[in-house]
Amino acid sequence: MSFRHQYVIGDLQGCYAAYRQLLEILDFDASQDKLWFAGDLVARGEDSLSTLRDIKSLCEQGAAATVLGNHDINLIAVWRGAAKLKKKDKTAPIFDADDCDELLEWLRHQPVLAYPDEQTVLVHAGIPPHWTIEAAASYAQQLEEALQSKLPQLDELLPNLYSRTADEWHADIDGYTKLRAIANYFTRMRLCKQDGTLEFSFTAGLDESMPKDFLPWFEWQVPRTRKILFGHWAALKGEVDLPHARALDGGCVWGNQLLAYRLGDGKTIASSEHCSNS
């Protein structure tokens, strides 16, 4: 199927009003256009429930697709009782809703990596320098299969996706350690070493001083066959625009904007509204 326009949109975080306004600016028409979302559909914005319902419905119509972010996986973990609802996350109405199970069942069947077109690959946080895009796609599939497994297996997996320290990636990594490392790369990464060692404490912008030997994952020079479109790192405000990587979290939830990247010509369109919670 061919579309009139396709847009890749950064982290919504439940900023429903800004999201609806962005769709108006884009003149989005679900019968002709397609939206791709960089994950973190829910969390700190004013209406995560409406956001999740809307995107599920668009995805089921074939007018949208999303990848999973850390907040989406956290929502699944809270749903299954493997994590506690954080106070700053405004997601409680999702768990009180009649369609909660339906929404979460749908959510856990979404991918962590997608190919919006021939030139791009979409993930929530990034792809580390020691993985090719092809290897990343196969690791993504391993995590997706685990998230989509039967409920007893899912309930066993979820607590294992969290750890205070980052795991080292090595040739023999396997089991839950491997799945946790995969989830960390795709959904939580900002800084890493050239060998992929992760650092979780740094969340500032690029002008702040970084821990020794660490760089933003996209600054390690690796030949890439596709441009990596990513969200997650709000402090970048969507200003990283390299030949091989493009940041799309405009930091809407922090008082900035939602961003849409048009596939084909790479034009970026911003919402004029920021999150009403910010």
Ligand SMILES: [Mn+2]
């Ligand atoms: Mn995130």
